[in-house]
Amino acid sequence: MNHIERYHNSHKGFGNRPLTSEHARIAIGGKDLPAAVGAINVSRLWDDTIGVEIDPKAWGKSEEQSNHLKAQSEQIARRLEGQGVNMHIEGQTSVIGVCTGVIEKTIQYRNSNIIPVMQSRNVHDISKHVRFFADMTNKKTLRMLVISGGWVDLENYREAHKAHTRRISKFAAHERVKEAGIEFCYYNVENTIKRENGAARLNLHSHVLIKSTKRLGPKKWGEFMAWARSQFPKGYIHDSKIKNVQEVVKYVFKPAEFDRLTDEELAALFYQTHRLKFFHPLGEIREFRKHLEDNKHKLVKVPPDSDIEAIEQLGNDKDDWQWCVMPKATPKQREKREGPSEDVDNVLMAITTPSPKFSNRFEPCLVVHNFDGNLDGLIEQEGIGPLIEKARRLWHERASMRHTTTATVRANKKKMSAKRQYRKPDNLPPYVRPEFNENHSSATIN
Incomplete structure (x- = not known):
């Protein structure tokens, strides 16, 4: 089964948010999930989230905190390794923004809460x-x-x-x-x-x-x-x-x-x-986590609606987003190689749920082990070209949608900005926009 089938055709009953599919039944505390909780598949999740913006100030603050944690982590890891405690995991992992094209090489550590x-x-x-x-x-x-x-x-x-x-x-x-x-x-x-x-x-x-x-x-x-x-x-x-x-x-x-x-x-x-x-889920929470794991589901939050007014106001009150359950992606099965084991380049480990990783707009990312810099080759090797094209199309469409809103929505947005002291649209920092070549497989940032 290729990545397209695995990500977009599995659990078709999860396409809509209402819990109408038998596959979507899941319980907490012995009861079915409340009506406020929906069920969703990856395709619908992408439709509802890719390109959605959050407040740029909030994103900037989160990015600053993330960079601070990374710096602290490396300093603490080096202190421990100076005492003979190995904290780094060998191998290189890269995270690649599907829509922004940004590539980040991540440092992998042992799973210790000291880091x-x-x-x-x-x-x-x-x-x-x-x-x-x-x-x-x-x-x-x-x-x-x-x-x-x-x-x-x-x-x-x-x-x-x-x-x-x-x-x-x-x-x-x-x-x-x-x-x-x-x-x-x-x-x-x-x-x-x-x-x-x-x-x-x-x-x-x-x-x-x-x-x-x-x-x-x-x-x-x-x-x-x-x-x-x-x-x-x-x-x-x-x-x-x-x-x-x-x-x-x-x-x-x-x-x-x-x-x-x-x-x-x-x-x-x-x-x-x-x-x-250090973390001890008990009772109903432990039961619920086990049910998610046994059924290979996970929790996500999605916008309350995909209409244009909701998109214009997203990020200001994410508490309004709706809880949904969705199926986990099944890892790709790779053929075992004969002979001595060796590290392999360009291995796609995961395609993440859309998040504001590299900008204040949601996009999925590719997590790649030992990325060799050849994004086109990776996309062709994994057969994910249509997925990449879909993500970038949604990204562009949502950007266009934002600039074609009605006067009424713009007025509502202006009132909300004044009330909550968020930047008005004219004062927002420029978007990170990708430019693609003819085969739609690689991206550069301008």
Whole structure:
């Protein structure tokens, strides 16, 4: 099966957003997804997102933060490798913007939360599912607990971490917790670092997302919290309303705090945390993630509508975007080569979901192992020419659509810009526009 069949013809029942296909049935908490959640395939996702813009200021800020994380990651990796800890993965991976033509060579690291870009990727993966769960749940039933494991010496961190997670798991399964109608949905382990009397110490603590299925009232809730504090040796546990579910999924380490450690201590922290679990989906969230994995589905967010007015206003309030499930792409099966194994050039590893990677407009990207610079050859080798042409056509069409809006939509856009202090269209930075040669296979940036 070639890439075109794999990306655009599989799971045809996912073409429309309404959950009408039997293949689209998926449950959370034992129930079918709410009507607000749609089902979509890659072709429809491309139609709805390629070329869509987000606010350029927001994109610029995100790009600045991303570059800062990359610089921090390389600095920390080099410190660790100076202590004999290999952090870089051999081989070269390139990310190529299908529509902008921008090529970025990425540095690959071991999946350790000490490396900021890897921590960011891990947080993003779990936070998407936590946010989805919160969006599909009555907010009045959700609360957050903060449970402290206290300060521990660096050399004792590993055992303290394991003991902390065991206590939370035991507490979540306690009969009194169940009688109170409280369900544990997710928790993570966060850490801050300080020096005390010349020694490195870490404060491990957890933000816990809980769901209440009973109304206890202030008195009974106070009694429950008093009992809860007795179950943890530090006695520090408090609860609060959730203003933003992102508070539950924040960080594992603060990279700037690694400056408080010597290189030897940083290496010791790597070994102390190696293979430890920091993100703990429980209950309905764990069940939902398993269901997605078993059915080879993933969650995406798409614009609320593909009409021109919605496109004009996108990026200002992405909370209006709709959750959808879609099938994962099936990796291409490659023939095994006889003889000694050797690194192969120009291997297409993935075609990403459209995102504002290289500009403030959404585009898919090619992820290529050992890219040799021959984009035309790669496209021909993988048989993805029609996919590339479609993506670039959608990119151009959406750009044209933006400049042919009605006067009414323009007026609405102007009001929104004034209210939210976004740049007006005339003040936007110039688009990154590709120019293609006659065979539509390569791109240059002007």
